[in-house]
Amino acid sequence: MVIFLPLNSIRFAQEKATGVLPLASCSPSRYSVTVESDKELSEGLPTKIRLVLGLWGPAVLSCYLKGPRGLHPSSIDLNSVHSVFFLLCFPLVIAFCFPSTISSSLSLGRRGRKASYGEQRSLRRVHSIRERLGDTLSAHTNELLSLFSRFVKQGKGMLQPYQILAEYESVIPAADREKLKDGVLEDVLKAAQEAIVIPPWVALAVRPRPGVWEYVRVNVSELAVEELSVPEYLQFKEELVDGGSQGNFVLELDFEPFNASFPRPSLSKSIGNGVQFLNRHLSSKLFHDKESMYPLLNFLRQHHYNGMSMMLNDRIHSLSSLQGSLRKAEEHLLSIPQDTPYLEFNHRFQELGLEKGWGDTAQRVHETIHLLLDLLEAPDPCTLENFLGRIPMVFNVVILSPHGYFAQANVLGYPDTGGQVVYILDQVRALENEMLLRIKQQGLNITPRILIVTRLLPDAVGTTCGQRLEKVIGTEHTHILRVPFRSDDGIVRKWISRFEVWPYLETYADDVASELARELQATPDLVIGNYSDGNLVASLLAQKLGVTQCTIAHALEKTKYPNSDIYWKKFEEQYHFSCQFTADLIAMNHADFIITSTFQEIAGSKDTVGQYESHTAFTLPGLYRVVHGIDVFDPKFNIVSPGADMSIYFSYAEESKRLTALHPEVEELIFSDVENSEHKCILKDKTKPIIFSMARLDRVKNITGLVELFGKNPRLRELVNLVVVAGDHAKASKDLEEQEEMKKMYRLIEQYKLDGHIRWISAQMNRVRNGELYRFIADKKGVFVQPAFYEAFGLTVVESMTCGLPTFATVHGGPGEIIVHGVSGFHIDPYQGDKAAELLVNFFEKCRADSSYWDMISKGAIKRIEEKYTWKLYSERLMTLAGVYGFWKYVSNLDRRETKRYLEMFYALKYRSLAQSVPLHHDA
Missing domain, CATH: 1.20.120.1230 (Four Helix Bundle (Hemerythrin (Met), subunit A))
Incomplete structure (x- = not known):
């Protein structure tokens, strides 16, 4: 039905589960009101009612029922006189014109239940988690008292999600849990990401869905429930550390006011599709x-x-x-x-x-x-994006990756040198091909340039890292440009851990700007940062040169080291997280657009928090509180997944392409009866299938965790051998974390008597041979295991799956999205090693009983890669994003000038002093 009304275009949506009623502006191209029938939300929420009104006039009306995180219906913000007029008059007009029809369009019954006529006549206020939890507390006092008393008895501390649910299942009998299933308690506990216990209080950080948070606190002594704002929750959490005494004034970082008038989607499914949302919004606004x-x-x-x-x-x-x-x-x-x-x-x-x-x-x-x-x-969004994708805008690209040993050969496995190097080298080859193709199609005779800017290391230890300019193999116009770190004492000659680079980066950015001007003879069109240090330098360059900035995190350390925010002082001497987290906040808010490999990297999953999402609100006690650090709904986020180099990584079944000449080397590497500097321990039964893993030897990659779960499970050792590629036996590592993991490996091998069951191989630098190594393991009907505590994306996961090797990978991070559990591989939880071992045992026992099961998972892995993860798709998307965001930065306020001035102050007053506190490196 259609009603003609003289008002502005408005969309009115009521989502019962979140309690949000936005009235957002729409294009005023028609003057109509459409009342749609009830629809179930795709995310499993209850009935949704949408009234779309096409109206006219200059005013944009909006009304939000807000509360903590903008979700609780506790207040009404009326933005204009027009809003008041609309709210008063609209129900009367609808009721007058359609008295019998309107009630049937307003069904607010629970999912699967038909609401009665009386219920259909009104929109009822949605209760907050605090109110619903209070109601449950009244109805089930004994059960809740038992549970929260158990929390309090453990004393002051923090509980993780699995601990919260374990206590719930332990304290509340199964029959009582069945009674509670229809209430809010179980939903709250399942959505709780942490519990802060400071007797008699228990505070919960509840995450109903990705990107949406609420905070409540329960007083066990008084059986009272109260709602907390973000600052209140963080202040309460700070009491875990030195009683939370920080004085009367604490610096609170809050970017939300700068984005109040900025367009943003509200549904979780829109996260990571920023450019589509932006095109829809701005095409209607600008045209x-x-x-x-x-x-x-x-x-x-x-x-x-x-x-x-x-x-x-x-x-x-x-x-x-x-x-x-x-x-x-x-x-x-x-x-x-x-x-x-x-x-x-x-x-x-x-x-x-x-x-x-x-x-x-x-x-x-x-x-x-x-x-x-x-x-x-x-105008329409699709046409706009297609047109902008054809405009010649990107000819010179600068990619920043300062830390580690960045070279094309003989560096993989060195400290701080792994997947990021592989990612960038594959990225630039695909990107150059796409740039050349577009320039040709645009009818231009322009030579593009791509420069990978990294650190020059005078002490290059057998690599090309001491060479200023190095052409990238397989390209015509792409080079590695190396610029050294400098201090007052001169050029720093030796490698420095990625955790200790912070005092050098500001000077480094100035030096890079000078080198770029010399090398390009032009201003770059796009600057892409990688990891925390590269992203900070990219921010400084983009600000100085006025160019479009793209950020790629690869891995945000905050999620890799649990509780590294609240207990940052414990980590500070070794990791200097205060600098890194500050740099991350500056870079992610300064960027014009952010590329991630997966949705999980931004906003996690139903049960896990995303890397960027973890920066929404947190505290560094004694330093500052982040009340609103980043908004995962921000349209700057875009998912662009990379792939594997198909010339190196291909299916084991493609026999004509197999590198059989390398097989004797691979056989020697895995099965020889000799121990030397390249491989330790000997496999006794060479007929068994192989569990294979390859990664840097650091705590987060958790290779030692894989060795431990293998050692603890006798049945797994009976079924298979374990082969791991990690670390370097030939030389003593300068990386403290690698040193500790190396000691732990030797200790575990001795503790579980693993010699004869395990082969420990030093890091392998030859990517071509590594590709054949994956396929060799596949020939033996083995599997690949990626056991990291957190993995931002997981290039080795993509590589192994591309080769047809069944893959078991961490559920924490990108691999949880790459793999479809039970179809193209399997998810494991590294925090629950026993369960991961049992999953592996079950797989190999199934394969023993039915050999086709291994083939089914192998084919599922290859199919998944072909559909989602290729470099050609990546480069096409990246170039389109660069054009679209470059255009919007020119024609609108997407450069976010106010935010950047705020960031300048934060950089000057906070980051600089933190960076200066990091000790400088002195060459011995």
Whole structure:
């Protein structure tokens, strides 16, 4: 049904489970009201009612029922007189026009239950978790008292999710738990990410869905429940550390006010699809009339490269002249063959005010012109993105990765040198191919440049890390540019841990800017940061040069080291997390767009918190509180998954491509009866299948955890052998964490008498041989295990699956999304080693009983990779994102000037002093 009303465009949505009733602006292209029937939310929420009103006028109406995290219906914000008018008049108009129909459209019954007529007539307020938990406490006092008393008896401390649920199952009998299932308690406990116990209080951080948080506190002595704001919860949590005495004033970092008027989605399914949301919002905002089209016109007129005009020249001075020229150009293009090169009609186009950049042939030029005419006539998000993807904008790309040993050979396995190096080298090869293709299709004769900027190491220990400029193999226009760290004492010659680079980065950024100007003779069009140090340098460069910035975290250390925020002082001497977390906050808020490999990296899953999400709110006691650090719903987030190098990693079944000449080397590596500096321990039964793992030897990668779960399970040792590639036996590591893990490996091998069952191989630098190593393990019907406590993405997971090797990988992080459990591999929880071992035992016993089971998982792994994880898809998407965000940065306030001024102050007043506290490295 349709009603015509003289008001502004509004969408009214009521989502019972979250308690949010937003009234957000829509495009005022029609004047109508549509009342849709009830629909179940895709996320399993109760009935949703949406009233979409097309109205007119300048005012944008919005009304939110807000509470903690903007979700609790405790207050109403009326933003304008129009809002009041609408709220008062709209129900009366609807009721008057459709008295019998409206009630049937407002069913608010629970899922699977038909609401009665009386219930349908009103919108009832949604109770907060505090209220619902209070009701449950009244109804089930004994059960809740028993549970929370158990928490309190353990004394002051913090409980993790698995501990909370274990206590619940231990304290509450099964029959009583069955009674509680219909209430809120079990839902709250399952959604609780931590419990802070400070007797007689127990505070819960509850996460109903990704990106949405509520905080409550229960007083066990008085059986009282109260709701906490974010600062209140963090202050309470700080009492775990030295009683929380921080004085009367504590610095609170809060980016939310800067984003109050900024567009953002509200559904979890929209997280990581930022560019689609942004295009929808801004296409309606910028293109709703002719005047709003002028930013696009100005952008095209000012588009140039090294003094060469592109797209439009000064003959185009208005929208009408643009449209006239485009129509004349279209007429001309229809009169010539489609394959006519652009140069043959270049002069005719210049007379019309059109320059190079539209395409290389008449057909390509016609397609681009048609897209722009469609935009000017009836804009839509898809057309906008396609058009922006065709505009020549990116010719010079700078990729920053300062730490570790960055080179093309003989570095993998060195400290701080692993998957990130592989990722970037594969990335630039695919990116250069995509840039060359687009430049050709745009009809331009421009040579692109990609520079990987890393640290120059005068003491290069047998690598090329001391070489200033190094061409990347397999490319024509991509180089590694190395710039040294400097201090007042001169150039730092030796490797420095990634945890100790902070005092050098500001000077390093200035030196990099000078080197880029010398090497490129131009300003880069896109700066891509990698990891915490690279992202901070990228932020400094982007601010200085005024260019588009992309951030790739790879791994945010805060999630890799549990409780490293609240207990940061315990980690400070070794890891300097105060610097790193501060740098991460600056970089992620400064970036124009952020690329992640998976959804989990941003917002986790139903049960686990995402890497970025963990930076939403946290505290570093005695330093500062982060009340609102990052918003995972921010449209700057985009999921762009990488792949594996298909020339190296391919299925074990592709026999014609197999590198059989390497098999004797691989056989020697795994099965020889000799122990030396490359491999320790000897496998007695060489007929068994193999559990294989390959990673850096550090605490988070958890190779020692895999060895321990293998050693503890006699049945697993009976069924299979274990082969791990990690560390380096030949030389003493300078990395303290690797030293500790090395000692632990030797201790576990001795403790569980694993010699004869395990082969421990030093880190392997040869990627080509590593590819054949995966396939060799597949020949033996083995598996690959990735046991990390947290893995941002998991390139080794993609590599092993590409080779057809059944893969068991951590559920914490990217692998949990890459693998479909039981179909293309298996999830394991490294914190529950016994269960992981049993999962492996069950798999190998099934394979013994039915050999086709191994084949089924192997084929499922290959299929999953082909559908989702290739570098070609990655490079296409990255180039499109660079164009879209570069355009929006020009035509709108997406550069977030206010936020960046706030960040400058935070950098100068907080980060600098923290970085100066990190000891400088002195070459021996």
